[in-house]
Amino acid sequence: MPLVFEEYRFDPNPRFPFLVTMKRYPNLDGEQKGFTLVLTHGTGFLKELWEPIIERIFTTESAKLDGLRIREAWTIDAPNHGDAATLNTALLQSGAYDLTFSWENYSRAIHLLLAGLGSFTDSKNQPAKIDFTSKRLIGIGHSMGGVSLILTHSFYPLITFDSLILVEPMLITARHSKASGRKFGLDEGALVRRDFWESREEAWTSLSTKGMKTWDKRVVKLFVEFGLRETTKDDPFDRPGVTLKCTRIQESATFKDKTSQALAFDFLETLCSSTPVHVIWGAIDDYIPAPIKEDIHKNAFKGEAASIQRVANYGHLVPQMQPDNVADAISNTFGSLSTSPTKSRL
Template sequence: MHIFLTGLGTGVNVDFSRRNLVGIGHSMGATAVLLAGTYSPNLMFSSIILVDPMLLPPLTKWDSTGLSATLGGGAEKRRDIWASREEAMSIFKSKSPWKDWDPRVLRIYVEYGLRELPTAEYPDKTGVTLACHKTQEAACFRDQLGRVRSYNLLPVLCDTIPVHFIYGAIDDYLPSEVKADILNVAARGKYASDTRVKGVGHLVPQVQPAGLADAIWTALNHRSAHHETAQSHL
């Protein structure tokens, strides 16, 4: 993300430093958004929107070792080869968590979240597989450093630019105590807002995309009202 937005890569002829960038991330993607701003050259978001961020306080009863192992192990064991996109869609519609997803999101996932075989990992297979190999997904879940750095960064970041939190109203992956702790830490820097999307837990973008869109729209309008104040802290 940092390489792309700072122009260190190739293939996209856009100077993002001249754009009004809003960082939006869900789950581990929220951690990535937070960390992207810590690299050099500097990447400045005008505001950040964190959707059910996978952040946990370090060295407490909520330490993520158990959760990371569970998610990482599940990722490694998951099925990742299907005869076709049609077969994959049929299976996803009948199994959790995919069966609860908004149909539009599921169609996009099957179209762009899968890729044609063979691949480097499966040179002798046919059909379709995950666009992001499951070992990479597991590695993301098992990372312990990123979520600690992101957690510790919150007060400073919230004191620098508007930071908005959007959570699902159902506390499933992350306990309510963890969410309260994160908001308490962020409050030291006076975070901009926090919103709950009804009828969904951690998978807000997949299950309630319309509710998430409304919450993001509200945050963007709230951001513009507080942008001048935030700039004064820089």
């Protein structure tokens, strides 16, 4: 059964300057008392890219006799990515976030949203009553999104997750980069990536055969549909077309943040003492070399990860390349969850 979704906007002002965009995917075969999945994306990506994974999880869990009861899934854009970037254009163009965009901004947005410290509106800009505080939450984050989920636990009021699932969490600290002798030049690469196409059709042809040719075609299609926007007179292009919602400057600024990774690295042991934290790696150690992953398990998790899985034949971008296998790995973690009532979320 194809996914259906509802779009919402969250305004945490004056506590936080950025508007937040999210989508709710109700599980049509789910239950009102089931779990709520909260999914967060990596740098350069967006909330809609989780859709193939959500669809697979809904389908496989519903087909199992003992499958996890899942009520819904929510995906959340980082403030300078996806639809949120479009809403926050004026603030992002102020220059304050051009050099570095802290991942804590994403973490803070997630926390405020889940704590209900702001107002919600629906796609028709009508007030919406949404309460996450009574839901049973499972956090699922890829790369930056995983780090941001870790850091939500450092804000007050406390948000409680039944479990966290980190897919290729980007927990590289400054000492890792120095010790490995490797330069992670993702910020420089973002500044020179292509950011204009004359049409979405041209973007699809280019990305599916070049820049994203190793991605699952469903994910490429979603990126072309939701990761791009029509150009305006304020853009530096001399003709109409489509461009990235998350600009090259903002993607680069996001890659430059290293402080949030270090904070999450140091906080992970504390988090593991109260919450089951599962980790899923790609079997290919590309963006995060094997010695760094070993150090993460030894000195961040300190042997307290609830489970560790590897998805064969793929690396850091495994959610984009193999969404079905990632969905199955996520489902593998559900067996340890209790379906009995739990305590208040706050």
